[in-house]
Amino acid sequence: MLKKLILIPALTLSFMAFANVAVIVHPSNAAALSQDDINKIFTGRAKSFTDGKAAEPVNLAEAVAVRADFDQKALGRSSSQMKAYWSKLVFTGKGTPPKELASEQEVLDAVAKNPAAIGYVSSGAVTGSVKVALTLN
Amino acid sequence: MLKRKLLALTIAAVVSGASHAAIDINGFASIKGGMALSSDDSLYGYDDNFSFKNESLAALQVKSDLGDKLSVTAQLLGRGADDWEVKFEWAFLSYDLTDNLRVNAGRLRTPFYKYSDFRDVGYAYDWSRVPQSVYGLGFDNIEGASLYHTTTLGNFDSSLQFIVGSYDGDAAIGSAIADAQIENITGVAWELGQDGYSFRMAYLIGKTTFYVGQLDSPTGLYAQLSAFGLGALAKKMDIVDESSSFAGVGFNIDKNDWVVVSEITKAKVEDSFISDQESYYISVGHRFDTITPYVSFEKEDNKAKTEIYAGVPTASPIFAPVAGLVNSLESERNSINVGVRYDFHPSAAFKAQYTNADNKTANRKDSVVVVGVDLVF
Numbered sequence: 001m002l003k004k005l006i007l008i009p010a011l012t013l014s015f016m017a018f019a020n021v022a023v024i025v026h027p028s029n030a031a032a033l034s035q036d037d038i039n040k041i042f043t044g045r046a047k048s049f050t051d052g053k054a055a056e057p058v059n060l061a062e063a064v065a066v067r068a069d070f071d072q073k074a075l076g077r078s079s080s081q082m083k084a085y086w087s088k089l090v091f092t093g094k095g096t097p098p099k100e101l102a103s104e105q106e107v108l109d110a111v112a113k114n115p116a117a118i119g120y121v122s123s124g125a126v127t128g129s130v131k132v133a134l135t136l137n
Numbered sequence: 138m139l140k141r142k143l144l145a146l147t148i149a150a151v152v153s154g155a156s157h158a159a160i161d162i163n164g165f166a167s168i169k170g171g172m173a174l175s176s177d178d179s180l181y182g183y184d185d186n187f188s189f190k191n192e193s194l195a196a197l198q199v200k201s202d203l204g205d206k207l208s209v210t211a212q213l214l215g216r217g218a219d220d221w222e223v224k225f226e227w228a229f230l231s232y233d234l235t236d237n238l239r240v241n242a243g244r245l246r247t248p249f250y251k252y253s254d255f256r257d258v259g260y261a262y263d264w265s266r267v268p269q270s271v272y273g274l275g276f277d278n279i280e281g282a283s284l285y286h287t288t289t290l291g292n293f294d295s296s297l298q299f300i301v302g303s304y305d306g307d308a309a310i311g312s313a314i315a316d317a318q319i320e321n322i323t324g325v326a327w328e329l330g331q332d333g334y335s336f337r338m339a340y341l342i343g344k345t346t347f348y349v350g351q352l353d354s355p356t357g358l359y360a361q362l363s364a365f366g367l368g369a370l371a372k373k374m375d376i377v378d379e380s381s382s383f384a385g386v387g388f389n390i391d392k393n394d395w396v397v398v399s400e401i402t403k404a405k406v407e408d409s410f411i412s413d414q415e416s417y418y419i420s421v422g423h424r425f426d427t428i429t430p431y432v433s434f435e436k437e438d439n440k441a442k443t444e445i446y447a448g449v450p451t452a453s454p455i456f457a458p459v460a461g462l463v464n465s466l467e468s469e470r471n472s473i474n475v476g477v478r479y480d481f482h483p484s485a486a487f488k489a490q491y492t493n494a495d496n497k498t499a500n501r502k503d504s505v506v507v508v509g510v511d512l513v514f
Contacts, residue, residue, distance in 0.1 A: 045287070045294055047236040062483050080427070080480040087513045088261045090163050091198060092254035093210045093231055093241055094285065 020123040020137055021070050024108070024130040026115040029053075033118075033133045038074050041118060043085065044095040049118075057098035058110050058119040064103065066122045073136040074120070159202045166195040167259045169509030180494055180503040181269060182218060190217035192266065192507065194257060196226065206233035214257065226257070227278065242282040248298050248326035249274065251337050251387045251400055259511030263396065263429050263478040265490035266507070268418035270437035270472055271402055274383075275309025279322055290329070298326045300341070308347065310411065311439075311466045315347040319381065333392040337400075339385045345406050347376040358458060365455060373445050374459070376409040394424040396431070412439040412466035420474075427480040434473055441467035469497040485512040 023038055025031070031049035040046035041055045049055050060067040062079055071079045089095030101107050107119040112129035126132055172187040173179055182191040196214035203209065207230065214226040229243030246254050250272055255261045281302015288295050301323050308317035324341030352358045352375070359371040387400035401417040415438045422431030446460045476490030489508040496502070 045289075078426075078480075079483060080486075083484065083513065084261050087165065087258050088255045090161075091165060091196075091212070091258045091261075092246065093200070093208075093227075093229060094239075094254070096161065096200075 020135055021066055021073055021120050022123045022126050022132045023074070023118065023120045023134045023136065024111050024126065025118050025133045026111060027129070027131045028115050029118075029131060029133070031133070035074060035134065035136065038118070038134065039076070042075060042098060044089065044097070054116050055118055056114060056116045058107055058117055059098040059100045060104065060107060060120070061100045061102050066104065066120070069122075070120050070136070161200045161202075162197065163200070163514070164195070164197045165258045165260060165511070165513045166193075167257075167509060167511045168193050169265065169507050171505055171507030171509075174504040174506060177501075178503040178505070180492065180505040181266070183505045183507075193217035193509070195221075196257065207231070237287050239285045240282060241285065244278055244280050245283055245300070245302065246277055247279045247302075247304070247322070247341070248283075248300060248324065248339055249277075249341065249383055250339070250385060250402070251328075251389065251398070253277065258513065259488070259509075260484075260486055260513045263422050263431055263476075263488075264420070264433070264474070265476055265488045265509065268400075268420070268433060268435045268472075268474075270435035270470060271400055271416040271418050273309060273414075273416070273437070274404065275314065276304055276306060276317065276319075278306075279304045279319075281322065292331050294330045296328045300324045300326075303343075310347060310349065311468070313349075315349050315376075317348075318346045319343045320346075320378075324383075330389075333390060335389045337385075337387045337389075339383070341383045343381050344378050345376060345381040345409075346378055347409075347411075352462075358462070362455060362459075367455065370445070370449070370455075370459070373408060374410040374462070376406060376411060379406050379409045381406045396420075396422040396424065396429070410442060410445060410463050410466065412441050412468070414439045422478075429478040429480075430476070431478075432473070432475050435471070437468060437470045437472075439466055439468040441465075467498050471495045471497070482512075484514060485510055 023033065031051045033050065037046065037050055042057050047055060068079050071077055071082050075082060086097040090097065101110060104121040104125045107121055108127055108130055111117045111119045123135060169192045170187055170189040171183050171192065173183045173185050176185045178185065194214060194216045196212055198210065198212040200208060200210045209230045210227065211225060212227040213223050215221040215223040225244065227244050227246065229241045229245055232240045234240060252262060252267050256267045256272060279302035281300060283298055283300040286297045303322055304317065304319040306317060307314045320343060322341060322343035324339065326339040328335060328337040350357065359375050362371040383404045385400060385402040390397040399419040404414040416436060418433055418435040420431055420433035422429050441464045443463060445463050446456065449456050449459060472492055472494040474490055474492045476488060479487045481487050487510050491506050493502060493504045
């Protein structure tokens with residue numbers, strides 16, 4: 001009985017972890033970020049944080065499930081639409097998409113190391129080495 | 138053969154010269170097959186034999202970031218219609234003056250239309266091809282420099298581009314191709330966007346010279362007119378350093394999975410027999426997850442400058458050749474397209490499109506169907 005009770009919150013947690021996307025920055029980054037700011041940074045329309053410091057977005061590869069959630073929740077578009085968006089900029093010399101990393105762990109490492117970095121992982125994957133700037137439900 | 142060697146050397150130079158720099162290689166391809174739907178029909182290079190070559194293309198783009206805000210981009214593109222001969226579609230260097238201001242110099246795409254920059258990248262739009270009634274000047278690139286400025290104006294994203302340069306190559310003259318030079322091209326294109334809505338305008342001017350053998354050679358029509366004492370008429374017709382202008386406006390709505398796009402353009406070459414060209418299209422589509430069906434309507438209305446031969450008596454022996462030439466550039470054509478895009482893969486889209494073009498001037502209707510896959514890599 002006790003075991004079952006423990007299981008229920010654990011299940012809820014893991015479901016939440018899948019559904020929520022945590023946008024993460026370096027612990028030293030004090031900038032306030034709205035979803036619109038994040039959208040601008042990840043679509044190349046803003047090159048700096050709201051406090052004026054340069055921003056270096058890191059993306060997740062399409063193979064990672066949370067990528068599709070992020071594209072939908074933060075950018076309001078499907079991953080295919082984002083690819084079409086970037087192909088317009090890439091093949092015209094007007095922009096370069098954010099670097100893509102293969103796993104959430106790589107994003108965590110990259111953000112923990114670089115004060116300018118901004119990335120995202122599923123909420124459950126967040127560690128103490130990064131700061132959550134915004135959680136997208 | 139020499140061409141290929143040179144190309145290989147150039148690529149090697151681009152790649153090795155930048156050995157310390159970050160190099161991005163991207164590519165895109167369209168593999169399309171299509172045919173006209175009856176033996177009398179012909180449109181966009183298709184006849185009633187199924188062709189995989191006509192509209193297929195593949196391209197590789199190499200971009201090298203040299204650091205300190207300097208980068209160089211080269212795009213190599215081969216079209217099936219040119220027997221896959223690979224050419225430098227673009228080659229330019231970019232320098233970021235600020236985060237919002239970039240200078241590009243080299244061989245660039247001329248920003249006539251909303252989709253000018255990426256008309257070859259089929260993956261970036263829903264249609265099988267950009268609307269030909271509008272995208273029909275017959276040349277896309279110039280050698281020159283552009284200044285590209287992006288900013289936010291209130292809630293709007295603004296991108297403003299100034300461009301200067303010149304063009305030397307082929308251009309469309311009616312349904313024929315002329316050897317063209319367009320000098321002193323100066324233009325501006327401005328796009329404003331907000332939350333799924335965008336508005337664009339472009340205006341370019343230049344000095345146009347077209348050389349057509351049958352007209353401009355020492356035995357051509359103009360020389361004959363001059364010999365008849367009609368040098369003034371020849372001057373009104375010829376295309377030598379003529380003031381030319383292009384104006385375009387367009388809008389785009391992408392909201393609640395509805396996609397509406399429209400552009401209207403007007404092109405003129407003063408003091409020449411080239412007709413004034415007015416064109417527009419409107420396209421409406423709806424995104425159902427991975428499937429986007431659309432319909433579009435296009436109109437091309439090129440008005441012949443009949444006033445050129447208004448003073449020539451019909452009995453005159455020169456009436457027929459002069460009027461014939463001027464009238465040959467009259468063209469009124471309505472086209473309807475129905476098609477679908479299916480995103481079956483993260484990097485590839487399947488597309489099918491039916492087009493029916495009703496040429497009122499030539500009194501003929503032509504239909505064409507094309508299916509294919511557009512991909513980016």
